[in-house]
Amino acid sequence: MNESKLSELLEQAGERTAVNPPPIDAMRSGATRRRRRRTAVWSAAGTAVAVAAVIGGSTALTNNGASPLEQPPVAGGTPTATVPDNVRLVGVGHTAVAVPKDWATNQLKCGTPTKNTVIVDPGAQGYCLPPYPAGVESVQIGSKPASEFKADETFEVEGVQAQRQRTVCVKRNKVPVCTGAVLIPSRNIWIQAESSTGEAEVGKALEQIWFVQDATGVPGFQTLELETSQAKYLAALKDYGLVPTIVSKPAPGVPKGAVTAVSPTPGTMVPNGSTVTVTVVG
Template sequence: MIEAKLTELLERAGEHVDVGPPPLDAMRAGAARRRRRRTVAWSSVSVAAVLAVIGGTTLLTQGSSGVDPQPPVTSRSPGVVAGGTRLVGLGHAAIAVPKAWGTNQVICGTPRTDTVLVDFGITTLCLGLPRAGVESVEVVRGKPKTDFHVDESTEIDGVPAQRQRTTCSQGPINKVTVCSGTVFIPSLDVSFQATSSTSAEEVGRILARIVIVPDLVGVPGYRTIGRNGHQPQGPDYAELLKEAGLKAEFRTRMSPGYPAGMIFSGSPAPGTMVAPGTPVTITVAGR
């Protein structure tokens, strides 16, 4: 009896309540907002994951064609150098290499151990077979080789740079695969050519350590300023140092068997990053 009365009362109350159409638009808008929130959340997670990968290891993957698909991720903080490395460069462009690397450690023009090449002089004409697991980078003025071409445009600390993709080739004798890639900075006229007999990814990691250091300047080389077979002379090098914003100080070594003014050494060594105005001691031959 009570249930029947309750049902009757509810039916009468319902007759006096206006029931409009279902709020479909509001429901759709709410669902869209929820979808957008989920999309933003997933996008944030994806971006964080990508940044974590880039920050952990900067890789240049090599495709089946032997050419890497993209330029290296360049440095984002001018002058920031990782621990355990040293800067080597020319002008205001430099690259951070491990402190354990040597300098100009080559035989017949072929690196024999991990090394940086800068102001490398005359190469002995002989056959140098590459070794597996050796990394190197050469720092030079201008474009490093005649077959350089631009595959990608990128930036290093806001400075435009050009990238030649990494390619790999196998030696015909000992079958060691060597990969190489190049970054050229036109406005600074400096190139970095990295090679690795480990992997194409290692080439990318090396080139990713290029930085622009406005408050430092690389000591220019003297071995490569000779012309027409003539040995470099002290006055020529002093002029080059002046153009770089450095000071030249001469030291004479009495050497009757050598042409007067021929350069024996420079200190700090070529490629060393120093403050503008730093004196560079040039040791030349005297009579």
């Protein structure tokens, strides 16, 4: 077969072959799914901890008739990324929030942050209404939402449903303070961000929410009733896969069996299955 005949046969075959338009929609859909499945790796104490973004590239389900919200927060992290050295994770169970390492923990006066701080299991707070300092950021993570939480939007990421409360700014002692929150109902986890710098800082803080696969945040105990705190707290530890060990110490005036201290402290991320020392009144 000569070259001229071969070319003629190829042209005839091409005319008989249907050519469909490129699957642009499918390609875009696949790219969207890949963007939503971003992961990162966090290393601490020699233990590699795989983390996946919680809030990111989400699909809004409802908005409760409210005016359009800002885009739901997108958690930081890209494939094989490492949490920077100047950041630490604070969590409850397998949900955590990333905050700068130089932030304090539970730095409060009568419930008001006095400096940049992460808040986890702070315990009872007095009532004294101190002036709210300007330029202060705080993030609180816990297992129960504040009573005033209201879901303005519901969305879903990687099969996990979350609720977003819109950011609202009000003046406290003449200082504008902005507050926003996210609730993850299936994990019974609530994260609130507060800023006296500006609304944008609230959004940035709520972008730093993570699902952690290979580490567990030590749960708090301060909200438990003293008389039943030992049984309930030990049950909570076991639910999270942590192993409790009990140390008894006397404490006059405190009910026997009440939990008075925990080590590592609540919010600390530890490898799955770690032992937590629980001090109770004996």
